[in-house]
Amino acid sequence: xxxxxxxxxxxxxxxxxxxxxxxxxxxxxxxxxxxxxxxxxxxxxxxxxxxxxxxxxxxxxxxxxxxxxxxxxxxxxxxxxxxxxxxxxxxxxxxxxxxxxxxxxxxxxxxxxxxxxxxxxxxxxxxxxxxxxxxxxxxxxxxxxxxxxxxxxxxxxxxxxxxxxxxxxxxxxxxxxxxxxxxxxxxxxxxxxxxxxxxxxxxxxxxxxxxxxxxxxxxxxxxxxxxxxxxxxxxxxxxxxxxxxxxxxxxxxxxxxxxxxxxxxxxxxxxxxxxxxxxxxxxxxxxxxxxxxxxxxxxxxxxxxxxxxxxxxxxxxxxxxxxxxxxx
Numbered sequence: 132x133x134x135x136x137x138x139x140x141x142x143x144x145x146x147x148x149x150x151x152x153x154x155x156x157x158x159x160x161x162x163x164x165x166x167x168x169x170x171x172x173x174x175x176x177x178x179x180x181x182x183x184x185x186x187x188x189x190x191x192x193x194x195x196x197x198x199x200x201x202x203x204x205x206x207x208x209x210x211x212x213x214x215x216x217x218x219x220x221x222x223x224x225x226x227x228x229x230x231x232x233x234x235x236x237x238x239x240x241x242x243x244x245x246x247x248x249x250x251x252x253x254x255x256x257x258x259x260x261x262x263x264x265x266x267x268x269x270x271x272x273x274x275x276x277x278x279x280x281x282x283x284x285x286x287x288x289x290x291x292x293x294x295x296x297x298x299x300x301x302x303x304x305x306x307x308x309x310x311x312x313x314x315x316x317x318x319x320x321x322x323x324x325x326x327x328x329x330x331x332x333x334x335x336x337x338x339x340x341x342x343x344x345x346x347x348x349x350x351x352x353x354x355x356x357x358x359x360x361x362x363x364x365x366x367x368x369x370x371x372x373x374x375x376x377x378x379x380x381x382x383x384x385x386x387x388x389x390x391x392x393x394x395x396x397x398x399x400x401x402x403x404x405x406x407x408x409x410x411x412x413x414x415x416x417x418x419x420x421x422x423x424x425x426x427x428x429x430x431x432x433x434x435x436x437x438x439x440x441x442x443x444x445x446x447x448x449x450x451x452x453x454x455x456x457x458x459x
Contacts, residue, residue, distance in 0.1 A: 237250055237357070237376060240359070240361065240364060240374075243361060244361075244364050244365075244368060244374075246373070247364060247367070247368045247373050247374060248359075248364055248373075248374045248376075249373065249374070249375055249376070249405075249446060250376050250377060251378040251401075251403045251404055251405050252403035252405065252445035252446050253402070253445075254401065254402050254403045255402065256402055256403070257402045257435075257436050257437045258402065258403065258437065258438045258439075258440050258444070258445055259400070259402070259404045259405070259432060259437050259438075259439060259445070260286070260404070260405050260406065260439070260440055260441060260442050260444075260445045261279075261284065261286040261287070261408065261428075261439060262286065262287045262288070262289065262313075262353075262375075262377065262405060262406060262407055262442065263275060263286060263287070263288050263289070263408050263409060263410035263411075264289045264315055264353065264407065264408070264409050264410070264411070265289075265291055265315065265319070265409050265410070265411035266291070266294065266301070266302075266305075266315075266410045267288075267290065267294055267295060267298040267301035267302055267305075267410075267411060268294065268298075268410060268411030268412060269298055269301065270411075270412070270418075271409075271410050271411060271412065271418045271421070271422065272288075272298075272301050272305075272410045272411060273301065273304075274422050275410040275421070275422065275425065276301075276304060276305065276310075278422070278425045278426055278429075279308070279310070280308060281426075282429045284429055284439050285308075285309045285311070285439075285440070285441050286310050286311070286439075287310065287311040287312075287313055287351070287441050288305050288310055288312055288313065288410065289312075289313040289314070289315035289351075289353040290302060290312055290313065290314065290315055290337070290341055290349075291315050291316060291317070291318065291319055291337070291411070292315075292316065292317035292318070292333075292336055292337030292338075292340045292341070293317055293318045295337070295340050295341060295344060296340050299344050302344040302345065303344050305345075306345045306346060310441070311351075311442055311443060311450050312341060312344075312345045313349050313351035313352065313353055313375065313442070314334060314337050314338060314341065314351065314352045314353070315337070315352075315355065316333045316334070316337060316354070316355050317332070317333045317337045318333075319355045320333055321356060322354045322355065322358060322359045322360065322363055323359065323360050327362065327363070327366065330363050330366075331366065334352065334372075347451035348451055348452050348454055350371065350372055350448065350449055350450060350452040351372070351373055351374075351375045351442060351443075351448075351450070352367055352372050352373070352375070353374070353375055353376065354374065354376075357376045370452075371452035371453050371454070372452055375405065375446075376405070377405040377406065377407040378399060378401075378404050378405055379395075379396055379398075379399050379400055379404045379405065379406040379407065380395065380399075380407050381395050381396050381407060381408045381421070381424075382395050383408050383409055383418060383421040383424070384409050384412065384416070384418075386416065386417045386418075386420065387420045388423070389420050389421075389423035389424035389427060390424075391420070392421065392428075393424055393427060393428060393431065396428060397431075403445065405442070405445070406428075408425075409421060
């Protein structure tokens, strides 16, 4: 009996050890599986965080931008003051990402509407035009005017109607000092998102504000962000306007320093170029780089043999249009 009892005890010990080893193995398996899943989870989180960091997000943290946007409603588009909000600024950043698509669109419009949709002047003469958007702005426009007067340069200013209504004296000064005035919409609306009626109101409402200040109805239209639809260009053509975009973008709206602005301009500068700059900005936006770059730009252009002219001189077109009943 003693022998049997001892064998039974040994069997129980063996079973317990076997169960313990199985449990230990299961636990080790579970731990290994947990560690594997944990590692996979960590790797997935790292990958997700890397994908979440885009160039646009990095840029967005470091700049303010206008020629930016929450697109306004139909009524707001015509009656509100230009806000140039953070969402508008985001719109400008997005403009870079679709620059190739936009360029193709501009080329198509230039082909479809020769002499009506223009991006530059004749390439056989060393002439260039300086243009300034989003004016008048009492923070920056007078400074630009002072520099132009000092260097005896005449430029073209594209006026936002609601701003002209608030700062008419600056518009009168532009005209008095020999600069050309163009139409840049009433409140910086994105034309491609507007109905034809709303688009026409943007043009005509601004024209009614500019005419008594400048003494004429501007012939030249610059669409905010450079965006416009073929049917809108057709209407402008029928009513004696031309659309003037640009082939040199200073990107000064980014708040760049003067050296960066000059680099941007030199990159695509050529005879007949139309240079885009800004003499007005959104709330909190700085254009100090534009002010600092302007004297250097004038000197640079002259040193390279360029004559700085207004858009009518460059394009051989009058500054004013003949009004007719269909556009009133």
